[in-house]
Each structure stands twice: as C-alpha cells, then as structure tokens.
Amino acid sequence: MWNTWEGGKVLKDKISNRQARIEVLGLGYIGLPTAILFAKAGFNVTGIDVNEKVVNAVNNGKTHIVEPDLDELVRRVIESNKFNVYPTPQRADVFLICVPTPITEDKKADLSYVKSAAKSLIPVLEKENLVILESTVPPKTTENILIPVLEQSGLKAGKDIYVAHCPERVLPGKILREAVENDRIIGGVDEISTDLAAELYNTFVKGKIIKTDATTAEMCKLVENTYRDINIAFANELSMLCDELGIDVWKLIEFANKHPRVNILQPGPGVGGHCIAVDPWFIVEKFPEDAKLIKTAREVNDAKPGWIVNKIEKMVESIDNANPTIGILGLTYKPDVDDIRESPSLKIVNSLISKGYEVKACDPYVNDNKVNFSLTGVDNIIEDCDIIVLLVDHKRFKESEVKEKIINSGKPILDMKGIFTKGVNNR
Numbered sequence: 001m002w003n004t005w006e007g008g009k010v011l012k013d014k015i016s017n018r019q020a021r022i023e024v025l026g027l028g029y030i031g032l033p034t035a036i037l038f039a040k041a042g043f044n045v046t047g048i049d050v051n052e053k054v055v056n057a058v059n060n061g062k063t064h065i066v067e068p069d070l071d072e073l074v075r076r077v078i079e080s081n082k083f084n085v086y087p088t089p090q091r092a093d094v095f096l097i098c099v100p101t102p103i104t105e106d107k108k109a110d111l112s113y114v115k116s117a118a119k120s121l122i123p124v125l126e127k128e129n130l131v132i133l134e135s136t137v138p139p140k141t142t143e144n145i146l147i148p149v150l151e152q153s154g155l156k157a158g159k160d161i162y163v164a165h166c167p168e169r170v171l172p173g174k175i176l177r178e179a180v181e182n183d184r185i186i187g188g189v190d191e192i193s194t195d196l197a198a199e200l201y202n203t204f205v206k207g208k209i210i211k212t213d214a215t216t217a218e219m220c221k222l223v224e225n226t227y228r229d230i231n232i233a234f235a236n237e238l239s240m241l242c243d244e245l246g247i248d249v250w251k252l253i254e255f256a257n258k259h260p261r262v263n264i265l266q267p268g269p270g271v272g273g274h275c276i277a278v279d280p281w282f283i284v285e286k287f288p289e290d291a292k293l294i295k296t297a298r299e300v301n302d303a304k305p306g307w308i309v310n311k312i313e314k315m316v317e318s319i320d321n322a323n324p325t326i327g328i329l330g331l332t333y334k335p336d337v338d339d340i341r342e343s344p345s346l347k348i349v350n351s352l353i354s355k356g357y358e359v360k361a362c363d364p365y366v367n368d369n370k371v372n373f374s375l376t377g378v379d380n381i382i383e384d385c386d387i388i389v390l391l392v393d394h395k396r397f398k399e400s401e402v403k404e405k406i407i408n409s410g411k412p413i414l415d416m417k418g419i420f421t422k423g424v425n426n427r
Contacts, residue, residue: 008192011128011162014093015199018042022200023092025117027054027085029065029274029339030134030168031098033175036070039077041204046092047085048120058085066338066365067175089120094130094200097146098168100274101135107281109138111145118149125153130162130196136221136275137165138282142189142214157189164188164197165214167221172273172337183207187217225279226294231265232276233297236304239267243311250418269391269416270304270344272333277301277342305347308389308416312352315387315412326352327385329378330392331363331371338365345391349373360385364396378402382409393417 014020020043024035027049039045049055057064061075077083089095099113114135121131133146142165147157157163166186170178184201186209188194198209212220235253242249253264271277280298284291316324333343340346352359353373361371362378378396381388382405390397390406390413397403398419406413407420 008162008196011093011130011196012199015196015203018203020093020200021046021091022094022096023048023090024096024098025049025089025120026097026099026113026135027058028098028100029067029172029175030170031096032058032063032065032074033067033070033170033179034096034098034134034168035083036073036077037176037179037204039080039082040073043082043203045077045083046090047083048087048089049085050087052087055085055087058083068173069176073176089124091124091126092129094132095121095125096132096134098134101137101278102274103278103281108285109141109282111137111141114141114145115149118146119152121150122153125150125155125161127155127160128162129155130164130193130200132197132200133163133165134168136167136225136279136282137218138286139215139218139222140286141218142187147189158193162188162190162193162196163214164193165217166197166201167217169221169224172334172339180204180206183210185210185212185217185220187212187214189214219283222279222283225275226283226297229271229276229280229301230293230297232268232271233300235265235267236270237300238264240304240307266418267416268304268344269308269348271301272341272343272345273339274341277333305344305351308348308391308414309351309355311414312348312387312389313355315414316357319386319412321386323358324386325358325360325384327381327388328359328361329363329381329388329390329397330394331361331366332392332394335392335394336365338370340366340370346371348389348391363392364394379405382406382411385411387412387414389414389416390419391416393419 022038022043023046024031025048027047035045035047054064061078063071063074097117099117102110104110133142155161169182184205186194186197188197194211198211202209239249256262256264280294284295328349331345332340349359349361360376360381362376362381368375388411
C-alpha cells in the first residue's frame, strides 16, 4: 500500500512509465552492467565515472571490463541514446551509488568512495529524488554515513528524499544474467523508500524482490559472503592438513561428500575478489571481540598464499638448480574472468619476486598493463620454467592438450586446483 505522500506516487508513476531519469555513479564491474540493464529496460540512464578513460571508452560504445555480452549491450544502448556518460553528476530522479568499498591495511572499511559519491550529489540533489546505495558496506553505513552527507544538501531523508540500500549479489562472468535472475534484498530508511526502490528494480529483475530495512539489507550481504568465506576456510585448512599427512585432499573431499549431509568446498590458493575476501572484515570491524569464527576464517584464507610460497621454496630446495625459474599459471581471483582484485595469485607472485626468484606468469584474461611484471604464454611456461605452479583453473589450462604437455614435461608441479591427472607431483 502506498504512502499518502503524493511525492511517492509521482516518482512511482515515473518509474512505472520509464520516465524516471536514472543516474549510476561508478561504472565498474557492478555499475556499468546495472546502468545498461536499466537502459535496456527503457529508461534514460546517465553514467558517472571519475576516470576519463572510462567515460570516453563507454561513450564510444566500448567496455573496459570483460563480461559476456556486455560489449554488445553497451554499443546498443549508446547508439539508441538511452545511455550517456559524464565525469560529474547531472540532475536525475534516481541515483545509484555503485562505487568500490575496499579495506585498508588494518582491515577497516574504506568508505571514502561512498562519501565522495554522496558529496558529489549535493549540488544536483532535489526534493523527491531516490538515492540507492548498491556498494557493499558495514552495517549502519546508510544510516550513519550516507544520510548525514546527503542531508548537507538541506534535504531530509524520509521527508524530502528517499534513501535505500540494495546490495548487488552477482558473480563476475555471469553478471548480466544473475542481475536479472537472482533475488534482490532491498532495505529503505522508511517504508516508502523501500517501496520505490523495489518498484525500480522490478523493471528488470525477474527474481524475487525481498523488502526489509537498510541495516538488515547491509548485514544480509555481508553474511552471505561470510558464510562462503568460512566454508572455503575449512577446505583450505583441510588441504594444508592433508599435505602434512600425504593425503590427496581432492580425493578425500570427494569421499567425504558422499555423505548425504556433507558438502565440502574445493580448496585453492586463498580467497580473492571484491566480496568474499573483503566483506567479512566489515563484520569483524563492527564486532572485534565477538566475531571470533569470522575473523579466524579470514586469517586462514589470508594465510594460504604465504603457505604456498613456503611450499614453492621447499620445491626449489629439492631440485638441482640454484636459480630456478618459477612458472605461474593463473592470476585472476577466479577462473575465466579478468578480475584480479584481491587475487591471492598476485600476492604469491609478488612475494616470490620480492624474495629474488625469477618468475614467469601466464593468464589468458590478464593484460600486461594490469600487473607490474611481464606475462608470457602457457607454452613458454612449460618450456622455460623449472617449477610449474597452477593457481587458477582457467578453461585454457584444463584443455587436454595443455594438461598433457604439463604432465609430460617432467618438471615439478604444484597444482592448487586439482585439475591434473594421476602422476603429477603435488607435494
């Protein structure tokens, strides 16, 4: 049921008729696909990004991130004049903040991008605008950080403007599909803010729209990723214990998962990405004394790259080469995407380089300009390196021809994803 405040009805009608002007601040992995989906749904959408290269690229119908089908959709909405990009905010009816929220070196949430985005809206914010925060944030950020900044405009949340939090919950590589099909959690600072935000996302989301308050929505996103982080930590810790026992962890997990109520995840080189490696720390920051399990899981996953570096150094000691070249396969935080944010593979490479090792790396999705070291091809890794370390199970590395070459190379192999067949030295 709609609030009797006529302002809510006016914006609701604009949204229903696709007449609301939508503006998305931050055109990264979440902001750009979100803006494109709203434009595809029939809205006139403005994108805002402080990076001039991003502004120019997108206005020319090109993308700066790798995501299936995104290139074509960007080109289409640019040509239809449904989407334009600017370096500073313009006037609109709805503003979506989709900026990064990284962590600092001391594991605290860096909300400077959120604050900066909110401040940039002050000159253009008008009565009856809707502001939605999509960025993942610690609980109470919408209430204690976002709203006070917005209210510097003289407009009051819940009285003059509407404010809500709607966290993204998509997987890189499947963003366009999951943004449409996945359920969305929407929490406003009041009922009408929640209803308006739900009305907006209903224009392209096919999943369920679940309404709540802003703080619950903030915590829900953190809990989702923390649950996954804890389960990954168990798998990673298990892999280290199995290494001490001389047990094949992949087979062990396969056997244990035959139990009807057991579903152990697969171990890896650690945890990366913009969500799972970051979000649990937001809870720990808020509850430093009480979030014991959450903190321990983070520490286990954060320690895995160092454990792998130690494994590599032990392998170096076992070969007859005083100055070996170490080949690294995979740099992204997950397979078959170009995303290197918080990637444990990068931590491993940089640690090896800092220790003076000669390192060659290969990743079919990463360009030289994204890293501070040179890249090479998989054949060069096999031919030129003394030790081969697989960190990311890209499709390219799982091709039978590549796997056969690696296995038959006769070189020591450290396989952190369990993709090679019997005979590979994984110890």
